[in-house]
Amino acid sequence: MPAASPQPRRPRAGSRRDEAARLAVLHAADDLLVEHGFGALTVEAIARRAGVAKQTIYRWWPSKVEILLDTLIEDSDKRLPVPTERPTAESIRGYLGDFARFLTDDPAGKVLLALIAEAQHDPHTAKSFHTRYLGPRRDQERDMLARAIDAGEVSPRLGLDATIDALVGPIVYCALTGSSIPRDLADTLAEGLLRPRSN
Amino acid sequence: MPAASPQPRRPRAGSRRDEAARLAVLHAADDLLVEHGFGALTVEAIARRAGVAKQTIYRWWPSKVEILLDTLIEDSDKRLPVPTERPTAESIRGYLGDFARFLTDDPAGKVLLALIAEAQHDPHTAKSFHTRYLGPRRDQERDMLARAIDAGEVSPRLGLDATIDALVGPIVYCALTGSSIPRDLADTLAEGLLRPRSN
Amino acid sequence: MPAASPQPRRPRAGSRRDEAARLAVLHAADDLLVEHGFGALTVEAIARRAGVAKQTIYRWWPSKVEILLDTLIEDSDKRLPVPTERPTAESIRGYLGDFARFLTDDPAGKVLLALIAEAQHDPHTAKSFHTRYLGPRRDQERDMLARAIDAGEVSPRLGLDATIDALVGPIVYCALTGSSIPRDLADTLAEGLLRPRSN
Amino acid sequence: MPAASPQPRRPRAGSRRDEAARLAVLHAADDLLVEHGFGALTVEAIARRAGVAKQTIYRWWPSKVEILLDTLIEDSDKRLPVPTERPTAESIRGYLGDFARFLTDDPAGKVLLALIAEAQHDPHTAKSFHTRYLGPRRDQERDMLARAIDAGEVSPRLGLDATIDALVGPIVYCALTGSSIPRDLADTLAEGLLRPRSN
DNA sequence: GGTTAAGCGAGACGGTACGTCTCGTCTTACG
DNA sequence: CGTAAGACGAGACGTACCGTCTCGCTTAACC
Incomplete structure (x- = not known):
């Protein structure tokens, strides 16, 4: 301002x-x-x-979607910050867990799901949703992951974005289909995808 | 009826x-x-x-959603069958790849994404979508996975449904957010989630 | 029918x-x-x-004005017919009196005044009002007057339309300005305008 | 400051x-x-x-109508004065002619017609229009006519106001309905209404 | 082979929300 | 304190679809 x-x-x-x-x-x-x-x-x-x-x-x-985006951005910056300081394997697991709880318990989680949905129906929504929310957040997540790799905390087999999609995707998918998110999902995902090939 | x-x-x-x-x-x-x-x-x-x-x-x-469901059910039974005969680790990987291609290339993939979206907006859609599409398909997928486990082909660390969510989720999430699906995503997911803990 | x-x-x-x-x-x-x-x-x-x-x-x-026109046409055909059979000086005087009463006492009179007014504000209204109401009615009035002249009942000094304007104008003007219409107005107008010059 | x-x-x-x-x-x-x-x-x-x-x-x-009234009052005082000095039959005829020209040719004539119209739609306009414009002007016209009668110039059969309405009404009515005002209308009206009954 | 009942194209109906417009009121900053 | 600027609550505009409801026609199984 x-x-x-x-x-x-x-x-x-x-x-x-x-x-x-x-x-x-x-x-x-x-x-x-x-x-x-x-x-x-x-x-x-x-x-x-x-x-x-x-x-x-x-x-x-310009549309009701932008109203939702405004609330979502404010709320998720506040209540689901991406851990940017010295990220560890542990903090990444923690973030995934927080994300799952955000989606299912926080009212703003409903907003996120609604925007993912509406983005399928309307290209303007898709554009705005990516530019204003998904993109910036992904930038932070990518940064978090890259630092963790640099620090030797994790070593995923997939590319940066693919790794994030693979970690976040199941959680979002469960939320979208209404399945409860198993307690050990986040940890198992992290373990399966962030450690080097064992053979 | x-x-x-x-x-x-x-x-x-x-x-x-x-x-x-x-x-x-x-x-x-x-x-x-x-x-x-x-x-x-x-x-x-x-x-x-x-x-x-x-x-x-x-x-x-009763609604336009049911029209879409009719087309989706017909098309995905025809063009994306769940491999039910003697499932192997290989056939599961193949199914995941087919699923990714279905979502991005087949017109019916658009229908599926639209229905996932609309289900967020409207409870009736959600109900019908689960009952008529997601449920039956999940039954087949669960069956496929269970047989593969029985046959010793795979041994996932997560429960049946959680495993399927973890495999399918990233693919759906990429499609929903418009990211291209990396070529090695399906294989890496299968590898990371279907084999026993290495330590 | x-x-x-x-x-x-x-x-x-x-x-x-x-x-x-x-x-x-x-x-x-x-x-x-x-x-x-x-x-x-x-x-x-x-x-x-x-x-x-x-x-x-x-x-x-197409607009609320046309609704009013519909009611006005129906009502004034019904409750204020132009005397077309064998018109006499007397029937013309009678028509003027009826017209005055129509304007002040009949609800449809309010509609007529409103349409005259709205026609000042909006050219579409003016067009439609003239084509659908004023024109046809004037045709009947002109016809009535022409026959009365032919029959030797009256002999106005002004042209047909001017005579009608001169007879009807004061009545409408009184209604528009809210003055009460004097009892002898119609008769005096008829006498002053329908008889030949006295000198 | x-x-x-x-x-x-x-x-x-x-x-x-x-x-x-x-x-x-x-x-x-x-x-x-x-x-x-x-x-x-x-x-x-x-x-x-x-x-x-x-x-x-x-x-x-208080409203746009009052703006129009302001312009109308200024303009018509200036460009259409009521002849108040020693009125004659001739000057009354002249005034009627000037009035006709004012209505059809002067921009302020459009304002007058618009106000007559708006007064039909809105009681506040009607009130203000009568109080500030019609009333005062009618006072002057009545005075003009009364003096002419006193001077033996004219002897109308109708009352003062009715006579003025009968003279002015046709002119206004023609203007409202968009008919052209016949050249001899004013004179014939004056002749027909301002001279005593001939029989 | 005539009867009859359902499905059909057509489209009017009572509603609700759309996104735009103007109303008349209000608040603020400048001069 | 008057002004230009313009945001505000209010509510009508004319349009698009909603889901329901007749219509009159067609069609096919029954008598």
């Missing part, structure tokens, strides 16, 4: 964005998704629930 | 279901999904494209 | 227009105009009041 | 109404009405065209 630029250029007179309205929309969208599902997540319903005019939503978000 | 009254006498007076209309609907739905995506897949559009009245669709399918 | 056309041509299969919905819309529009004024006459309000879907209105009428 | 200008002849410190803004609004409203019709005459459009903030309009005028 930019410091007051001293220039007398006047980018904006008068009104500025109403933070209360912004938060009301974000929370309303989150609540509606969790309570009544993506089908009930209409712009009209969000506006109604947030006590906000539809135009206020359209002024700041 | 068994027709099966034993007597062949009087299956119905007057008229029977129009097979041409049924196929036209199935193909229209498939084509629309592939050409314009799930967003364009409305009942009205299907009816228009199939040259069929909306009522004819609603008479035989 | 056209006789059944013998041709097997099939102009319409299945559904036909719902007369009940048509009447509900007409009455709702009329009622809303009279009760709450033109400002409250929105398509949404009409639909709400008529218990009809908006699309049903848009399917059959 | 401007420094006090030395002259005390400034009735107020700080700011007074901005005459430039006032005129810009008046002209913008006028221009928009003439160029694009009443339908395009929104407060937002006026503000845009005048280079003025909406709030500035709402601060000084």
Whole structure:
């Protein structure tokens, strides 16, 4: 958020964005998704629930998907940080476990699943979802893994991205299909994929 | 919903279901999904494209999702059979590779991804998708794996379902996120998860 | 009520227009105009009041003005017919009086005033109003006057249309400005404008 | 907080109404009405065209109708004065002719017609229009007519107001319905309504 | 071979949400 | 304090589909 630029250029007179309205929309969208599902997540319903005019939503978000992305980014930065400091095999296992818990227990997990889903239906969603969420997060995860390899903590047989897909994929797939995630899944995945070929 | 009254006498007076209309609907739905995506897949559009009245669709399918399920079941039984005869480690690896190709290259793969997605949005879809597709297929896969274990071909460390999730999950996840599926992914997964712990 | 056309041509299969919905819309529009004024006459309000879907209105009428025109034409044909049989000076005076009463007392009079007004604001309204209402009615009035002249009943100094404007104008103007219409206005107008110059 | 200008002849410190803004609004409203019709005459459009903030309009005028009234009053006082000095039959005829020309040729004539129209749709407009424009003008016209009667110039058969309505009504009605106003209309009206009954 | 009942194309219907527009109010920064 | 700028809650606009409901036609099994 930019410091007051001293220039007398006047980018904006008068009104500025109403933070209360912004938060009301974000929370309303989150609540509606969790309570009544993506089908009930209409712009009209969000506006109604947030006590906000539809135009206020359209002024700041191009679609309801971007609202969800905003909440997801804020929430997962806060509640599911990628461990970037001195990563160990242990911290990677821990991250996978946290990720599984995030998906199944955190409301924001529902948001993530809904966005993965909606990205299949709509190319705009796919684009935005990759650019704003998946890409940046993958960058951090790739970095984490690369450092762990450098440190000799792990030595996966697959490429960086493929390894991450192989670790994260099963967890996401279980969440998508509604299976409970077995307690030992994350550890076994890590063990099977992060250690060098034994023969 | 068994027709099966034993007597062949009087299956119905007057008229029977129009097979041409049924196929036209199935193909229209498939084509629309592939050409314009799930967003364009409305009942009205299907009816228009199939040259069929909306009522004819609603008479035989409770929702557009069931139309997709019909095509998916037919197509994946035909083009992606689960190898049930004398399964080997090799045939399991082969199935995983076929599955990856099905998802990315076959039009029916798009249908499967769309249904996984829609199941996140709508509980009815989820129910039907599990009952009619995922469940039966998982039964066959579980059976395949169990026989391979019995035959001493493989010895996974995880439970049956968890193992399948761990093998299939990364492939599905790559397809969902649009990453290309690395050539050696299936093999490495099989190797990492189907052989006993090396230490 | 056209006789059944013998041709097997099939102009319409299945559904036909719902007369009940048509009447509900007409009455709702009329009622809303009279009760709450033109400002409250929105398509949404009409639909709400008529218990009809908006699309049903848009399917059959290009704008709310055409709805009003429909009611006006039906009502004024019924309740303010132009005397076409053997017109006399007396019947013309009578028609002017009826017209004044129609404007002030009949709900359809409000519709006429609203349409005159709206025609000032919107060229489409003006066009339609003239083509569908003012024109045809003027034709009948012109005919009435011409026959009365032929019969020697009256001999106005102005042209046909100008004479009608001169007779009708004051009545409409009073209604538009909300002045009460003096009892002797119609008669005095007729006397002053329909008899030959006295000098 | 401007420094006090030395002259005390400034009735107020700080700011007074901005005459430039006032005129810009008046002209913008006028221009928009003439160029694009009443339908395009929104407060937002006026503000845009005048280079003025909406709030500035709402601060000084309760509605766009009052803006039009302001222009109409100024313009018609200036360009269509009621002949109040020693009125004659001739000057009344002249006034009617001027009025016809005002309605059809002067931009302010369009404003008058628009206000007559809007007064049908909205009671506030009607109230204000009568109080600020029609009433005062009618007072002057009534006075003109009364003096002419006193002077023996004319002797109408109808009451004062009814006579004026009868004279003005046809002209307004022609303008409202878009008919051209016949050259001899004003004179014939005057002759037919201002002279005593001939029999 | 006429009866009859279901399936069919067509499309009107009551609804809901869409994304856009303007309304009249409000808040803020500048001069 | 008046102004320009513009965000805000409100609600109507006209469109697209939803899922339901007649229609009138066609067709095939039954009598």
